[in-house]
Structure formats: structure tokens, C-alpha cells
Amino acid sequence: MQFSVITLFPELVESVVAEGVVGRAEKRGLMELKCVNPRDFTEDVHRTVDDRPYGGGPGMLMRPDCLLKTIRSERERLGKAKVIYLSPQGKPLEQSMLQALSEEGSAILLCGRYEGIDERVIDLEVDEEWSIGDYVLSGGELAAMVVVDGVTRLLPEALGHKGSAIEDSFTDGLLDCPHYTRPERIEDLDVPKVLLSGNHQHIEKWRKKQALGRTQLRRPDLLQNTELNESDKVLLIEFMKEIKT
Numbered sequence: 679m680q681f682s683v684i685t686l687f688p689e690l691v692e693s694v695v696a697e698g699v700v701g702r703a704e705k706r707g708l709m710e711l712k713c714v715n716p717r718d719f720t721e722d723v724h725r726t727v728d729d730r731p732y733g734g735g736p737g738m739l740m741r742p743d744c745l746l747k748t749i750r751s752e753r754e755r756l757g758k759a760k761v762i763y764l765s766p767q768g769k770p771l772e773q774s775m776l777q778a779l780s781e782e783g784s785a786i787l788l789c790g791r792y793e794g795i796d797e798r799v800i801d802l803e804v805d806e807e808w809s810i811g812d813y814v815l816s817g818g819e820l821a822a823m824v825v826v827d828g829v830t831r832l833l834p835e836a837l838g839h840k841g842s843a844i845e846d847s848f849t850d851g852l853l854d855c856p857h858y859t860r861p862e863r864i865e866d867l868d869v870p871k872v873l874l875s876g877n878h879q880h881i882e883k884w885r886k887k888q889a890l891g892r893t894q895l896r897r898p899d900l901l902q903n904t905e906l907n908e909s910d911k912v913l914l915i916e917f918m919k920e921i922k923t
């Protein structure tokens with residue numbers, strides 16, 4: 679997977695590959711991250727990347743000329759890469775979008791700063807606009823790092839245990855079940871006995887029931903989009919009865 683991140687703050691974005699799963703994936707060549715600074719595509723002596731908005735208004739905008747040059751340079755380098763602009767005006771990010779991008783092989787992530795970018799850049803060169811949530815950050819870099827992290831962990835061999843990414847929350851449209859590790863008892867709280875039973879069928883059933891119940895209680899909206907099979911419906915009914923007792 680090849681990422682090109684267009685940003686005025688390359689060091690900020692490069693920190694995402696400093697540690698952990700993403701860092702190891704980059705070191706193992708599963709993923710490549712290149713940050714490109716639009717300032718390197720300016721032609722004036724002051725290397726100007728921003729300017730005042732037409733029509734007045736607060737703040738500055740990123741200029742279209744250097745952004746278009748940067749995007750086109752990276753399109754040429756990467757070939758058929760999709761250009762994704764991170765902004766609050768974008769499509770809300772979901773796991774399925776990360777999964778799809780992880781199968782694309784490359785992506786160009788465009789990070790805005792100031793009050794945003796000239797709309798003509800979006801008209802001419804942005805394929806998709808994505809949002810990581812309904813709030814405003816100081817720049818698109820953190821959103822781009824979320825995408826890099828979320829995609830990289832889905833790459834085959836990126837996670838130690840193959841099953842991890844597949845069993846994640848949201849992969850099956852549900853929230854994750856509770857997890858426990860040693861010690862067995864802490865502050866009078868015990869690990870659920872089924873997890874100590876060694877009976878993998880019972881453990882799998884308990885985990886699915888917990889995931890279904892949690893989703894119903896915390897994010898019933900997710901269940902609207904999920905077709906439950908008969909056994910899952912029974913598990914959910916059992917869970918809801920148990921919490922009422």
C-alpha cells in the first residue's frame with residue numbers, strides 16, 4: 679500500500695509511522711508513506727501557499743496553483759491513485775471505506791489548513807471527500823493519520839494474529855465484545871467463567887452475545903443496517919432478558 683500525504687506539516691504526519699503496528703508495517707515494506715509539501719511547488723521567493731478569500735471573510739485559504747501542481751505530481755508518480763480530501767464536509771468515515779481503500783493499493787491524501795482550500799482544487803483533482811467526524815480540527819493531518827492507521831492495520835500480515843482485524847468491531851457491523859486478561863481477579867472483579875472454560879464454542883457464543891447486546895444498548899442504529907440470522911436474534915433476546923434480571 680502506497681500513501682502520498684499532501685501536507686504543510688510532513689513531520690506531524692510522519693510521526694504515525696514512528697511506532698506500533700503502522701511503524702512495523704512500514705519497516706516491513708507492507709506500506710509506504712511519502713509526505714509531499716505544497717510549499718515545494720511554489721514559485722515565488724516567499725514560497726506562498728495561502729491567500730485571502732475572495733468575497734472577504736476571516737482567515738486564509740490554501741492557494742490552488744501549488745496544490746494542483748503537488749497533486750498532479752503525485753498522480754504521475756503513483757499512477758491510478760485515488761485523491762481523498764479530508765474535511766468536515768466529507769462522507770463520514772466507516773470501516774467499509776477503510777477496507778475498500780486497503781484493497782486499492784495506493785491513495786493520495788490531501789490535508790487542508792487555514793480555513794480550507796480553493797474549491798477549484800476539489801472540482802479538478804479530488805476524487806472523494808472524507809470526514810472523520812462532525813467537528814473541526816486545525817488541519818486535515820490528524821484525519822489523514824487516522825486513515826493511514828485504519829487502512830494499514832487491515833493489510834494482510836500487518837497484525838500479528840491474522841484473525842485480529844477480521845474479528846474487529848465494525849468488521850461484522852457490531853461493536854466489540856468485552857475483553858479480559860490476567861489477573862483472573864482484580865479488586866473483587868472476576869473474569870467471566872466461560873472465558874476460563876476452554877470450551878471454544880461456548881466462548882465464541884458468549885462473545886457474539888456480548889457484541890450483539892452491547893450494540894443494541896449503545897449503538898442500536900448499527901443494528902438497523904445489519905441483517906441478524908436466527909441464532910443471533912436468539913442470542914440478543916437472551917442478552918436483553920439477562921440484563922433485566
Ligand SMILES: Nc1nonc1C(=O)NCC1CCCCC1
Nearest residue numbers: 764765790794809810815817821
Ligand atoms: N472533521 C474532519 N474530518 O476530516 N478532516 C476534518 C477536519 O476537521 N479537518 C480540518 C479542516 C481545517 C480547515 C481546512 C479543512 C480541514
